[in-house]
Amino acid sequence: MNGTKLAPRDQGAPDYTKFLHPAMARNYGKWDYHERIRPGVLLYVAENGDTLYTVRAGSPRTMSPDLIRKICDIADRYCQGYLRFSMRTNVEFMVEDEADVEPLIEAIKTELGFPIGGTGPSISNIAHTQGWLHCNLPGTDAAGAVKALMDDLIEEFENERFPNRVKIATSCCQINCGRHADIAIIVQHHHPPRIDHTNMQICELPKVVAICPVAAIRPAVVDGNPSVEVVEEKCMYCGACHGQCPSMEIRDADTDTLSIWVGGKGSNARTGPSLMKLAVWGLPNNPPRWPEVSAAVRRILETYKEEGKDWERVGEWIERIGWQRFFEKTGFPFTKYHIEDGPQAMWTYNRSTHVRI
């Protein structure tokens, strides 16, 4: 920066007290209850009777500065210049007066084209990863798959028709920075990494060897140069080495597929948090709209909507009806690949005679 004075470092998290809607600031820690007025609109009532209507709108997450400004215009006009974003990339506009709710919704729909919803037992906006737009590892895109899926599921965003809320997530490689969710879409690779021996960074070799979870990578000399080799029977195609070293290419445009996992839950309400489990595998990685993925997700959702009882999340519903009936009812095959392997596997077998016959 040619000796120019540097800006202050290490300032940390912004002072949120400057960013609170006045009703939030006044009633901080003094909220009494909330109500879902209708899908996408929540009413928060404070101890002193103050009201705060929150309108939740689905955003595309990746936004141009002009779109951000349009969002700000609406918040300036209706929300005293404040707004917030939810964890799942929804924009939340807040007004104190019920009379402002309708015009606000109108403005969001016409000026932004954002749908209103994502509250209560609906499908919320999909938390997703970077994909082809900006990561160095992806086997598929995230934003595009999510756009296509939400096009298909928008009615379920705009209505509250499920037993409980449904969170969906995507990951575009086996590192899986996407979350555990009620339903998640993941990339699968199907062969060991291809090694570019000409491009091996020798300094990184010990790290590449160390990162393999199953110790399948060992140092080797190839064509007189130090490199590595992969013990193919051991390798489980996880791609950990690819994250460490770009010369270990795990992706394959011709053979990578997508799989669907169900029953993840972070909340502690009722049952404790749970990890998601394999439901469907071998779906084609089919841009630009991934229709096979949408169809499979929809099939699971329709069955859950039909069969789940009030308050049951997807995983809780399946726990109650059992996996046998989950596969029966959704019509997806249960295969040998659905059975856990590894040292903990035996704890996942049915260790009782409790069997639905």
Added chain:
Amino acid sequence: MAEKNQGDNSPDTKELNTPLLDELEEGPWPSFVTDLKALSRKKPQVAQLLNQLEESYEDRWNYWTGTVLNVSGYGGGVIARLSEKKDKYPDLAQFHTIRIIAPPGFVYSTKALRNLAEICEKHGTGILQLHGLTGDILALGFDDEGTFAAAEDLMENGWDLGGSGAALRTMQCCVGQARCEMACFDTMKTTRSLTNHYISLLHRPEFMYKFKIKISGCANDCANAMIGADMPIMGTWRGPMQIEQAKVAEFIDEKGVEYVIDNVITRCPTRCISLKGKELVVDHEDCVRCMHCINVMHKALKPGKERGITICLGAKRTLKIGDTMSSVIVPFMPLETEEDFEKLTDLIDRIWDFWNDNSMDHERIGEFIARVGLATFLEGVGLEPDPRMVDRPRTSPYIKFEELAPGPFEGEQKQEPPVWNREPESSESA
């Protein structure tokens, strides 16, 4: 068709050619493609971005490689990307993301948000993602110079860079007391205080691997901490929950007694709720603060008055040993006073010291605890074992009881007083 120019908007790179992406303009959900296309009229590099993305869609292949770029004084916060097609798309030769620490609870004034958009547009494409899964604001599309200039400008305006690499990561919390009646402590304040207390560790990677802290005001975990953070800090309470029986009766009148039985009584994980007429009775000693009954009857039920936090450790996604979940490390501690906060940071310091001194490269804390065992870990950080930390005691009988092994010289067990009948150590944690 390779362009070897300096990225001066020659017509070839500016022209959009995106038949596959165009299909993502269809449908009712807002389309990032439409939005970015509009931006590409102002910012030629965005046209190149879309054209490269189109090639990814066409080839099912990715064209970014990673590299390292640091802003002066920082060891992270920039996710540096170089295009493998830089000959064709010269403006993507350097195309970095800056992670910016978001305001806790993701609250903004429009003034702040406009300021952010303006700075990022001035020095880069201005594309913002609100927010990344890391909890950061992600600003996309800066070359090296633009990254440095944007960082200075951002910091001049009170923004700071987020974490990346083997460091403390940007923290994230639910909206908490700002707008939620369920919140058992001040999540936003805790997030900001912890962030600023540890800001140096967030900016300069010193850990064996990444460490994420996420903070939820209650067990509903809107911040996705339990399965998304190395350290979830979760709101809870001690003693009885608050019950307003008049509102219970109203609820029963409105919804019917069957609804309450099916959706409240039988869904309580510890079966500690019962109905006496139109009165709800909760055996608070067996209540595990799961929040379910409060979610259903939130006008009638509220968390108890003596509030605090439960601290867990260990969640992460798949790499390397498979997905792990967090488990309880501190069942309860209050978090109201300066002193409480110091106790919390003292514990975090001990956890980090023990982890970093003893873990292997790339070993997240959950993997570390899985390897050394929870018992060893507790000893290492100076916490007493507590039955609330486990689902059940062990089933394997092969145990090395230190107290019962005869010493090498004296040849006697240390049975004074008898171990099976000792006073329990205080279970007041932290």
